[in-house]
Amino acid sequence: LVKQGPQSLVVTLPTTWLKENNLKKGREVIITESENKLIIAATEEQKLRQPYVLNITDCTHYYIIRIVTMAYRLGYDEMQIHNEKRVVTHLRKNKPVPTKKFMRDLTRRFIGMEIVSENEETIMIKCFTAVTPEEAKNVQRRIFLLLKEFMEKISSQKSYDPEEEHDRVAKFINYYFRILHTTATMSNQEKMLLYSLFSVQDKIADVLRHCSLLLTKIKRPAKETTALLKEIFDFYNELYVFFYDPAKEEKRKIVQKRYALVKKVETCKASPEETKLLFEAKFILEIINDFYECVVGLKTLQNEENKKESTGIR
Numbered sequence: 001l002v003k004q005g006p007q008s009l010v011v012t013l014p015t016t017w018l019k020e021n022n023l024k025k026g027r028e029v030i031i032t033e034s035e036n037k038l039i040i041a042a043t044e045e046q047k048l049r050q051p052y053v054l055n056i057t058d059c060t061h062y063y064i065i066r067i068v069t070m071a072y073r074l075g076y077d078e079m080q081i082h083n084e085k086r087v088v089t090h091l092r093k094n095k096p097v098p099t100k101k102f103m104r105d106l107t108r109r110f111i112g113m114e115i116v117s118e119n120e121e122t123i124m125i126k127c128f129t130a131v132t133p134e135e136a137k138n139v140q141r142r143i144f145l146l147l148k149e150f151m152e153k154i155s156s157q158k159s160y161d162p163e164e165e166h167d168r169v170a171k172f173i174n175y176y177f178r179i180l181h182t183t184a185t186m187s188n189q190e191k192m193l194l195y196s197l198f199s200v201q202d203k204i205a206d207v208l209r210h211c212s213l214l215l216t217k218i219k220r221p222a223k224e225t226t227a228l229l230k231e232i233f234d235f236y237n238e239l240y241v242f243f244y245d246p247a248k249e250e251k252r253k254i255v256q257k258r259y260a261l262v263k264k265v266e267t268c269k270a271s272p273e274e275t276k277l278l279f280e281a282k283f284i285l286e287i288i289n290d291f292y293e294c295v296v297g298l299k300t301l302q303n304e305e306n307k308k309e310s311t312g313i314r
Contacts, residue, residue: 013040021042037185051124052079054082058085059088060090065106069109069110072113074181076127081125083099090102112175114128132179143198144240146169151233152233153165157215165208169201173198173205177195189297190301197294210280225277228264228268232265232282233281233284238253258288265285
């Protein structure tokens with residue numbers, strides 16, 4: 001802080017942030033107060049960024065998916081995609097795919113993302129969904145519920161498309177990360193904790209897709225196998241409840257249940273295919289530390305905020 005005038009103190013703003021938000025001398029900013037935070041934000045007009053330009057000539061489908069996903073999560077509203085060869089090398093399909101078809105399929109993975117123009121070599125993409133901090137908690141709970149629904153469909157062995165279920169979860173996780181990256185009302189520590197936990201949720205969606213595919217290769221899974229698989233899925237529900245209501249007695253039950261289930265999986269006598277299925281699902285039992293660290297971290301941050309309020313520190 002630098003003294004200016006008889007009572008005022010001033011602080012400089014980071015150059016990188018000023019450049020990113022197109023802020024120069026004479027421009028306006030929005031200043032809001034939230035508890036012990038003073039939030040400085042660019043106006044909506046100034047926050048608009050230049051389009052994210054990406055040349056995907058000679059890039060594989062895997063690389064394109066990763067980089068478009070990160071641009072979306074980081075809050076870019078516009079992307080300009082160039083491909084001189086007009087086809088994308090699809091590693092999984094082991095063949096070239098027309099760029100237009102590939103990008104049309106890819107944009108369906110993201111909430112609010114649409115192709116607004118395209119020619120032979122260039123595709124323009126825009127994200128039309130307005131991101132608000134208030135949405136974060138709703139989207140957060142939606143991700144939990146989608147994963148639980150996915151597990152219920154696997155347990156019931158009803159007809160469903162595992163790829164579709166996986167992509168639905170991924171779509172909301174990407175949107176959630178976009179909210180985390182662009183909101184100014186959440187501390188970096190809180191964002192870090194939530195980003196870490198919901199990255200694990202993304203991996204759970206992959207695990208469930210793999211479990212679905214493994215189940216299709218087992219003609220008649222043993223009752224013991226399906227029962228144990230359901231127990232593992234029920235354990236995820238315990239973690240979901242714990243995240244929103246971390247009562248002490250509930251913590252002890254969860255830890256005990258986790259150890260018991262791990263032992264069951266490791267000692268279960270099943271066919272090689274069923275054993276592979278159970279060890280794939282076992283990942284859900286290994287994420288308990290991620291939930292604990294996130295819940296404890298968020299609680300610690302909240303306690304710090306409460307201390308500052310009670311002592312009048314701003």
